Amino acid sequence: MSAATGFTVDQVRALAARHDEPAWLLEQRLAAFEAWQAAPYPSSQDEDWRRSDFRHLDLERGLPLVTPNGGAHPRPDAADAAGFLSFCDGQLAAQRLAPELEAAGVVLCPLHTALRTHGDLIRDSLMTRCVPVDEDPFTRLHAALWTAGTFLYVPDGVTVPAPLLSAVQLSHGGVAALHHTLVIAGSGAQVEVVEESSGGSADRTLSVPVVEVLAGSGSQVGFSAIQTWHHGVTEVAHRRVWTGRDAQVRLTVGSLGCQMVKSFVGAVLAGEGGSAKLAGIYFPEGGQHLDYTTMQDHRVPHCTSELLFKGALYDRAQAIFRGVVRVRPEAQQTDAYQTNNNLLLGQEARADSMPVLEIEADDVKCSHGATLAHLNDEDLFYLRSRGLESGTAQRMVIAGFFEPVLTTIPLTSLREQLQQAVRERIAQH
Amino acid sequence: MADGAELVIRDLRATVAGKEILKGVNLTLGAGERHVLLGANGSGKSTLAYVLMGHPNYTVTGGSVEFAGQDLLALEPDERARLGLFLAFQYPKEITGVTVSNFLRTAVEATRGEKVSLREFSKLLTGHMATLEMQPEFARRYLNEGFSGGERKRNEMLQLLALQPKLAILDETDSGLDVQMRQLVANVVRELASSNTGFLVVTHYEDVVRQMQPQHVHIMLDGRIAMSGGLELVERLGAEKSFDWVREEVSHGAVN
Numbered sequence: 001m002s003a004a005t006g007f008t009v010d011q012v013r014a015l016a017a018r019h020d021e022p023a024w025l026l027e028q029r030l031a032a033f034e035a036w037q038a039a040p041y042p043s044s045q046d047e048d049w050r051r052s053d054f055r056h057l058d059l060e061r062g063l064p065l066v067t068p069n070g071g072a073h074p075r076p077d078a079a080d081a082a083g084f085l086s087f088c089d090g091q092l093a094a095q096r097l098a099p100e101l102e103a104a105g106v107v108l109c110p111l112h113t114a115l116r117t118h119g120d121l122i123r124d125s126l127m128t129r130c131v132p133v134d135e136d137p138f139t140r141l142h143a144a145l146w147t148a149g150t151f152l153y154v155p156d157g158v159t160v161p162a163p164l165l166s167a168v169q170l171s172h173g174g175v176a177a178l179h180h181t182l183v184i185a186g187s188g189a190q191v192e193v194v195e196e197s198s199g200g201s202a203d204r205t206l207s208v209p210v211v212e213v214l215a216g217s218g219s220q221v222g223f224s225a226i227q228t229w230h231h232g233v234t235e236v237a238h239r240r241v242w243t244g245r246d247a248q249v250r251l252t253v254g255s256l257g258c259q260m261v262k263s264f265v266g267a268v269l270a271g272e273g274g275s276a277k278l279a280g281i282y283f284p285e286g287g288q289h290l291d292y293t294t295m296q297d298h299r300v301p302h303c304t305s306e307l308l309f310k311g312a313l314y315d316r317a318q319a320i321f322r323g324v325v326r327v328r329p330e331a332q333q334t335d336a337y338q339t340n341n342n343l344l345l346g347q348e349a350r351a352d353s354m355p356v357l358e359i360e361a362d363d364v365k366c367s368h369g370a371t372l373a374h375l376n377d378e379d380l381f382y383l384r385s386r387g388l389e390s391g392t393a394q395r396m397v398i399a400g401f402f403e404p405v406l407t408t409i410p411l412t413s414l415r416e417q418l419q420q421a422v423r424e425r426i427a428q429h
Numbered sequence: 430m431a432d433g434a435e436l437v438i439r440d441l442r443a444t445v446a447g448k449e450i451l452k453g454v455n456l457t458l459g460a461g462e463r464h465v466l467l468g469a470n471g472s473g474k475s476t477l478a479y480v481l482m483g484h485p486n487y488t489v490t491g492g493s494v495e496f497a498g499q500d501l502l503a504l505e506p507d508e509r510a511r512l513g514l515f516l517a518f519q520y521p522k523e524i525t526g527v528t529v530s531n532f533l534r535t536a537v538e539a540t541r542g543e544k545v546s547l548r549e550f551s552k553l554l555t556g557h558m559a560t561l562e563m564q565p566e567f568a569r570r571y572l573n574e575g576f577s578g579g580e581r582k583r584n585e586m587l588q589l590l591a592l593q594p595k596l597a598i599l600d601e602t603d604s605g606l607d608v609q610m611r612q613l614v615a616n617v618v619r620e621l622a623s624s625n626t627g628f629l630v631v632t633h634y635e636d637v638v639r640q641m642q643p644q645h646v647h648i649m650l651d652g653r654i655a656m657s658g659g660l661e662l663v664e665r666l667g668a669e670k671s672f673d674w675v676r677e678e679v680s681h682g683a684v685n
Contacts, residue, residue, distance in 0.1 A: 377485045382522040383532070385482050386588060387510035387539035396535065400526025400571070 111149025173201025
């Protein structure tokens with residue numbers, strides 16, 4: 001490893017200094033960096049990692065952390081959002097929050113800004129339990145070098161009436177972007193958040209986001225993360241929700257961009273009576289490679305979790321879905337299920353689906369189902385018998401395939417943009 | 430082609446998975462006529478319906494079909510539909526993510542060959558759904574997904590009303606329905622018949638046959654039309670309770 005060009009401890013210290021970070025955070029970063037340096041790659045023996053090789057990233061060579069380059073910052077199209085926070089090249093580009101929400105104590109701001117006002121809350125929550133620092137080499141790398149972040153706090157009992165948007169953009173490539181998102185919803189709070197990542201280039205570009213959503217007791221929280229990165233970008237993402245008592249959470253992930261994705265999507269059911277819905281869509285083409293590990297982690301009794309991941313694959317695209325349902329011994333009366341549907345549209349496309357049930361309690365309901373299909377001639381015949389041309393019928397079936405997940409995205413403008421992106425991808429093939 | 434005939438089937442033969450099901454079907458329907466097709470299970474009624482619509486699992490091995498002056502068998506299923514042919518499916522497919530309303534509007538535009546304004550379509554949809562006693566939210570559901578048997582049939586009738594074909598083939602649309610629903614199907618047939626839609630109805634139910642007042646009744650046997658006539662055939666079937674007599678009379682050459 002060449003310390004001169006790799007990710008360096010100097011990068012870590014420079015980050016902390018630039019933002020005048022508190023001492024505890026620098027310590028967290030340095031400890032994470034040291035641990036990462038000792039083992040920069042996940043073991044290829046590890047079930048979660050052995051199907052995607054990240055050595056091409058050449059992490060030892062390092063990457064410059066993303067910095068502003070004076071590029072234009074398009075304002076997000078978020079007329080129907082109650083507020084937004086937009087980052088370009090790791091720097092805050094624009095923000096807005098409805099005044100009445102601000103008055104109600106809602107905070108939507110860069111994580112570095114929030115460190116000054118909500119330091120204790122962040123210290124208690126940031127990569128401590130939802131996505132712990134030491135989960136794997138990429139969580140360590142992220143903890144050491146996260147560059148910018150979205151912080152959302154919704155106080156107890158506050159309802160945010162329209163979705164909030166967090167936009168993360170890169171105007172160029174050849175950099176590492178490590179964006180952290182921390183959402184904390186108080187007891188009985190209600191909020192929907194949408195995060196959109198886009199940009200980058202074919203130059204070696206690495207995105208390592210971490211999303212932590214902490215849903216307080218009785219809260220209702222939705223989080224949708226959609227990436228439309230340039231097809232040259234590699235992303236290693238961890239996104240997870242943590243539910244308090246009787247909390248109802250939904251986490252939706254959508255993947256249209258990137259060359260290669262390793263995505264951890266999960267819910268930790270940590271409060272009795274909680275429920276979590278996880279949903280995902282992926283629509284790769286060309287040689288795109290998407291690798292998901294999902295986790296429905298039931299730690300306490302009387303919780304439910306549902307998962308629905310749907311992917312359609314063109315060309316030589318490859319998708320791996322490893323869906324874990326873990327029911328710990330104390331988590332009696334768990335109700336959990338997962339479904340993974342794959343639609344193969346390309347001659348050489350491949351999809352592997354692996355359910356993993358780790359059930360240590362005895363009074364539980366768990367089920368899983370996976371389908372792997374091509375376009376069905378009889379389905380198409382039915383549509384064609386009503387006058388629809390073959391191409392129209394095919395487009396309708398493929399677009400419809402994603403609808404059950406797309407309709408869960410609350411921000412109308414983003415949902416329509418995605419539906420449009422899906423239609424365009426279909427039209428190109 | 431016979432004068433004014435809409436559909437002329439000559440010596441039609443077809444196989445599914447290598448097995449011959451249609452063994453020389455001959456049938457002529459005049460424009461706007463109502464025909465009923467009866468026959469035991471496995472006699473080839475549904476196969477005939479599918480073959481006419483162009484189902485991909487069936488292979489035509491002989492014969493010809495003319496419809497609206499064209500060689501039907503040379504056309505794709507969607508071309509047949511745009512020419513005015515309609516098949517109400519016995520087991521319509523579930524199409525996830527495609528709403529009844531979106532599908533129907535696309536189909537209406539496809540068969541008419543022109544855009545239909547949202548306003549006009551809504552009016553059309555609301556009217557037909559009222560005729561069929563359907564709740565408005567039905568239009569927002571995904572096509573046939575989670576539909577009960579009755580809802581599927583109603584949905585097929587909705588499409589039939591919206592598309593106003595020249596000739597509608599109903600493949601046991603009434604089976605599994607209660608008397609009330611069968612009455613509804615009969616009403617749809619009557620309503621469309623008055624605007625000169627022709628019908629070829631595959632059914633098992635006497636009450637439906639009587640209500641639709643067909644000009645012609647046919648009985649299929651072993652992949653052929655074994656007998657053609659009027660309502661007297663239905664009377665006889667009602668009395669005999671089986672198709673055995675058809676087979677006997679055919680084997681004695683006492684047909685037609």
